[in-house]
Amino acid sequence: MATHFTVLEEDPNSRARLGRLVTPHGVVETPCFMPVGTQGTVKALLPRDLKDLGCQILLGNTYHLHLRPGHDLIRQLGGLHRFMGWDGPILTDSGGYQVFSLGAMRKISEEGARFQSHLDGSSHLLTPEKAVEIQEALGSDVAMVLDECIAHDATRDYVRNSTERTVRWAERCLRARNKPDQLMFGIIQGGLFEDLRRWCVEAIAPMPFDGFAVGGLGVGEGEAQLNRVSCFTADLLPVARPRYLMGVGRPQDILAAARAGFDMFDCVIPTRNARNGTLFTWRGKINIKRAEFATDQRPLDESCDCYCCRNFSRAYLRHLYMAGEILSAQLNSLHNLYFYHRLMDKCREAIRSGRSELWPYLPDNDTVP
Amino acid sequence: MATHFTVLEEDPNSRARLGRLVTPHGVVETPCFMPVGTQGTVKALLPRDLKDLGCQILLGNTYHLHLRPGHDLIRQLGGLHRFMGWDGPILTDSGGYQVFSLGAMRKISEEGARFQSHLDGSSHLLTPEKAVEIQEALGSDVAMVLDECIAHDATRDYVRNSTERTVRWAERCLRARNKPDQLMFGIIQGGLFEDLRRWCVEAIAPMPFDGFAVGGLGVGEGEAQLNRVSCFTADLLPVARPRYLMGVGRPQDILAAARAGFDMFDCVIPTRNARNGTLFTWRGKINIKRAEFATDQRPLDESCDCYCCRNFSRAYLRHLYMAGEILSAQLNSLHNLYFYHRLMDKCREAIRSGRSELWPYLPDNDTVP
Numbered sequence: 001m002a003t004h005f006t007v008l009e010e011d012p013n014s015r016a017r018l019g020r021l022v023t024p025h026g027v028v029e030t031p032c033f034m035p036v037g038t039q040g041t042v043k044a045l046l047p048r049d050l051k052d053l054g055c056q057i058l059l060g061n062t063y064h065l066h067l068r069p070g071h072d073l074i075r076q077l078g079g080l081h082r083f084m085g086w087d088g089p090i091l092t093d094s095g096g097y098q099v100f101s102l103g104a105m106r107k108i109s110e111e112g113a114r115f116q117s118h119l120d121g122s123s124h125l126l127t128p129e130k131a132v133e134i135q136e137a138l139g140s141d142v143a144m145v146l147d148e149c150i151a152h153d154a155t156r157d158y159v160r161n162s163t164e165r166t167v168r169w170a171e172r173c174l175r176a177r178n179k180p181d182q183l184m185f186g187i188i189q190g191g192l193f194e195d196l197r198r199w200c201v202e203a204i205a206p207m208p209f210d211g212f213a214v215g216g217l218g219v220g221e222g223e224a225q226l227n228r229v230s231c232f233t234a235d236l237l238p239v240a241r242p243r244y245l246m247g248v249g250r251p252q253d254i255l256a257a258a259r260a261g262f263d264m265f266d267c268v269i270p271t272r273n274a275r276n277g278t279l280f281t282w283r284g285k286i287n288i289k290r291a292e293f294a295t296d297q298r299p300l301d302e303s304c305d306c307y308c309c310r311n312f313s314r315a316y317l318r319h320l321y322m323a324g325e326i327l328s329a330q331l332n333s334l335h336n337l338y339f340y341h342r343l344m345d346k347c348r349e350a351i352r353s354g355r356s357e358l359w360p361y362l363p364d365n366d367t368v369p
Numbered sequence: 370m371a372t373h374f375t376v377l378e379e380d381p382n383s384r385a386r387l388g389r390l391v392t393p394h395g396v397v398e399t400p401c402f403m404p405v406g407t408q409g410t411v412k413a414l415l416p417r418d419l420k421d422l423g424c425q426i427l428l429g430n431t432y433h434l435h436l437r438p439g440h441d442l443i444r445q446l447g448g449l450h451r452f453m454g455w456d457g458p459i460l461t462d463s464g465g466y467q468v469f470s471l472g473a474m475r476k477i478s479e480e481g482a483r484f485q486s487h488l489d490g491s492s493h494l495l496t497p498e499k500a501v502e503i504q505e506a507l508g509s510d511v512a513m514v515l516d517e518c519i520a521h522d523a524t525r526d527y528v529r530n531s532t533e534r535t536v537r538w539a540e541r542c543l544r545a546r547n548k549p550d551q552l553m554f555g556i557i558q559g560g561l562f563e564d565l566r567r568w569c570v571e572a573i574a575p576m577p578f579d580g581f582a583v584g585g586l587g588v589g590e591g592e593a594q595l596n597r598v599s600c601f602t603a604d605l606l607p608v609a610r611p612r613y614l615m616g617v618g619r620p621q622d623i624l625a626a627a628r629a630g631f632d633m634f635d636c637v638i639p640t641r642n643a644r645n646g647t648l649f650t651w652r653g654k655i656n657i658k659r660a661e662f663a664t665d666q667r668p669l670d671e672s673c674d675c676y677c678c679r680n681f682s683r684a685y686l687r688h689l690y691m692a693g694e695i696l697s698a699q700l701n702s703l704h705n706l707y708f709y710h711r712l713m714d715k716c717r718e719a720i721r722s723g724r725s726e727l728w729p730y731l732p733d734n735d736t737v738p
Contacts, residue, residue: 039694
């Protein structure tokens with residue numbers, strides 16, 4: 001069997017594991033966080049800044065890159081890595097999630113998902129085969145199968161039918177593969193129903209995927225349901241393959257999921273929150289807009305070594321935000337992604353050493369008092 | 370006399386000179402370009418990126434910082450250098466230019482300029498004494514006197530009266546000084562009238578200023594008038610003091626003015642053009658929006674060593690611009706300021722070596738064919 005993933009250590013205190021994922025563009029230590037580079041850029045960060053803060057792997061959005069500038073153009077220009085100046089690993093999603101969240105007039109059939117572009121209203125059909133074709137053109141290291149991301153309040157009938165179709169789409173994705181060095185991950189759906197999740201794992205796990213993702217969570221179902229379903233599903237997945245919890249999430253969600261045995265995470269929270277002025281610290285979140293920070297000479301987080309915390313005060317960061325300066329998005333994004341990467345460093349160190357007291361501590365109270 | 374400025378070399382082929390300006394925060398080699406850091410940040414660039422591209426000195430805008438976050442706050446936070454994380458030299462303007470270009474309902478009297486904030490309509494009075502007080506609170510290395518920047522089509526009577534008042538304001542600024550280590554530059558006005566420019570120099574040059582600026586140019590008078598008046602005025606200014614041509618300008622304007630004997634320049638063109646997608650190359654300007662660049666794999670400028678040109682294609686830069694990505698402003702600003710700083714490097718090298726063939730060559734045709 002493939003040796004692209006190795007479990008190096010298992011945490012004696014939880015189901016967490018330390019792993020190593022080998023991709024064509026390099027090795028990723030897991031558990032890992034993947035910043036989201038929607039349109040061929042992680043918003044407001046240079047690739048060299050991403051490397052500096054310890055980023056190992058990026059996520060690219062198939063839906064966005066397909067619509068603009070187009071996957072054929074990116075192939076012609078040498079692939080996504082060269083296009084965006086990032087020589088490390090890239091995982092691409094299948095576009096399915098954005099079709100459901102951004103595409104207008106979407107219509108799902110056995111063939112695929114028809115939708116109108118959010119940019120110009122043009123009509124597109126995303127099939128499993130097309131999702132593979134696009135991701136092969138982009139040249140990502142890890143491709144995802146096309147799935148339907150089901151709303152958390154869908155009926156059991158809807159979830160069952162959709163999940164069955166997602167399984168058939170997974171088989172079609174495997175048959176459509178033309179690029180042996182690109183890894184491909186299957187996706188487990190099944191909504192909030194444990195029996196449907198189990199059925200989906202039993203259908204997908206035997207297929208020759210290089211890893212397995214759990215989708216359809218972090219979409220409004222709440223922390224308790226997220227933890228319940230993700231824990232339940234992680235336990236069913238093969239031990240020897242990487243487990244990716246898609247689109248999750250907040251630092252506390254990631255920690256819980258890592259303890260449940262997930263290896264890979266992505267989320268727009270660190271970068272989107274940064275642009276909205278919400279910043280993570282080891283004492284909780286800070287809303288930099290608040291008037292109390294106008295005269296605050298302290299760094300965002302006195303225990304943080306990032307470029308932002310080493311050089312700038314909360315007062316300056318508040319000023320940049322209030323003045324609408326681009327540098328606000330730059331410094332805030334840099335800090336939040338630095339925070340997320342240190343969070344993952346600490347997870348890995350706790351697992352490596354088997355010392356649960358090294359797990360990152362996050363305060364119950366979400367917001368710095 | 371003060372030794373803060375030394376003329377190191379004089380160009381045998383023009384009136385250009387190589388100089389060294391010593392400030393409390395470091396030495397500046399002239400001729401130099403000062404990027405504009407309007408609101409306490411050069412838009413879209415980290416201070417470390419400015420250092421990396423060879424930036425020696427920044428310009429800060431008194432008007433903007435006075436209104437937001439306020440000069441008292443910046444003083445309380447340790448001054449502008451600390452606030453914005455820039456430990457190199459800073460020159461601040463007096464705020465006069467923005468009062469005339471941004472302030473609403475402005476009314477000039479002998480006392481000063483009354484105006485309404487462009488942010489909230491609040492009423493403010495900027496006097497010569499206040500301009501000095503603000504700049505001392507900011508703690509810049511070089512302060513500018515308050516002057517009136519006269520419209521290029523003003524009548525002779527208006528120009529004469531205004532210039533006489535600017536001279537009286539200059540005396541008041543000198544009397545208001547409380548910070549001996551902060552350099553202060555006088556400003557020459559006089560519109561497009563050579564006799565009024567001469568009169569103004571004769572009034573201002575004997576005052577104990579550390580340098581002299583020429584204002585009221587680059588405001589729509591056209592290249593021929595700009596060159597005529599700036600050359601004429603430069604010749605009248607003391608040889609032993611730095612000469613600063615305020616708000617100018619395009620690369621060709623800066624080269625012409627450096628040959629006329631100016632030492633310091635500032636302009637928003639490199640950063641503002643960058644955000645608008647207009648990029649400087651050694652073969653002319655490029656408008657990155659143009660469709661022809663959609664598939665262009667070449668760097669912006671094959672002869673440029675900047676981070677942007679070393680890592681990204683025109684096709685990628687066009688994509689970022691069309692997609693409205695923040696990274697577009699970051700990479701474009703980085704490139705344009707790199708270009709301006711290499712322009713000044715080449716000027717200094719040509720003067721140092723006395724070899725006019727080393728003067729930077731800019732094509733007559735403004736736009737890359």
